[in-house]
Amino acid sequence: MGIIEAKDLVHEYYRRDEEGNVESIETAVDHVNLSVQPGQFISILGHNGSGKSTLAKHINALLLPTEGTLLVDGKDTSVEANELSIRKNAGMVFQNPDNQIIASVVEEDVGFGPENIGVPTEEIWTRVEKALKSVGMWEYRTHSPNRLSGGQKQRVAIAGVMAMEPKCIILDEPTAMLDPDGRKEVIKTAHELNRTKGVTIILITHYMEEVVDSDYVYVMEKGSVVMKGTPREIFSQVDALKQYRLDVPQVTLLADELRKAGMDIPAGILTREELLEALCH
């Protein structure tokens, strides 16, 4: 059994006018089935409004299913008694680093989550130390988060989630606001946590380059999962992806263009090393 099991998951948003009358109903997640094994690194792609964030918010019970079920580590999110244990097991990191910082000192910020779920004080500090070390921000423990770069702020946000020792971390466009360096830092940190601590990672992004090292990629469109496979399987389908408003990494696109122009280059090239190899041999 997977750590995340979505079965025919549906989420409808009800839009109401000022008097509270329902004006419209929007099906943001439409019968999604998803099974994520512990320790996997999963990415979710999809056009704006395709339902990625709505799906993600179900995984830590910020939203509840309208229909269908979602199990996190075997626990049904729609059962109220499970809420605390689900929040402990699935941590979220959002797009805007500034909206996630609460305290005025880095270590207090990281300690906030565990304190909130009732971890005893002495243990909080050992967890904070471990979390900050695992994202490479231990030297900054006494700094003010407001004076960190965007990439550093996001790593502190990840440490804050880590300190709750979740089995699973959901990153919802964690790099959208970052410069190239910060982007690399955050993706590298996510992979390290996945590799060394076995944390299950769900990454949502609009940057195709960031998902090439995932185990599986899911593509959403209008609330449904329409493609699923390894990055190589997904990115060999350039035309299908474009139809879903997506793209491929720049080198994959270049390789594809060269192949279309008659050069002998294999499909599904994902990195610049692979393209170099294909060109030079």
Added chain:
Amino acid sequence: MSLILDHVSYTYSVGSGYEVKALNDVNLKIEDGEFIGIIGHTGSGKSTLVQHLNGLIQATSGTIYYNGADIYDKDYDRKELRTQVGMVFQYPEHQLFETTVFEDVKYGPKNQGLDDKQATLRAFEALQKVKFPEENYDASPFELSGGQKRRAAIAGVIAMKPAVLILDEPTAGLDPKGRDEILGLIREMHDKSGITIILVSHSMEDVANYVDRIIVMEKGAPLFDGAPREVFANYKKLEEIGLAAPQVTYLMHDLYDQGYPVDPQATTVEEAKQEILRVFGNR
């Protein structure tokens, strides 16, 4: 017609003990009708710089001339300046505040003194240009997906038909097709109406594909200023300051280093493709 920055410096929180020198003696000239990209790592001063251009932030020292007039002159109409130099903020949440998306987009034109009918037309036109989904025109700006908020914020500014359009990371959070649509729209507005575009971006690929001139900010001042090919030729220096060149530029350098006579300065997929086809022929 131009924007001139004359020895502009800016310090946040002067006298608080937490002073941050965000701009350091910036001298720049932006000509009418240019398409400029501004890049730089986080905290290098990009947002601070562009907020000076429409008078939202006033320089601690130095001055700015818009079409020859000193915008800090006591008789200068800075309210008018703000409608001529339109600004799409880095975080769309900071500029969406009306109860519906449509009202939000109408706000700018109404504020410019247009009557309700004209403002409504402008709002329709702008929302259609940014391909905002029609069924959400009456939604609250807070009930939108991330990319929809971004489109609404952009529509709100282009509805004012500014002469200079500043966009601070307009494509953050947009899906790939949406990035191309918005940048294509901006390019089209530039080409057709001749408006000046200033685009702040963290995407080296987008900047390489769309702008004519890149200004690289570092520690509060321009470090490089030139055409994309010239600027990205300094990719090693760019990496030292937290930036990068587009992915294809690296590939071209790899090929060049292995002895293939390609032009290592190609910055777009199209340029790289032409160069590779030229050198490798039809193997």
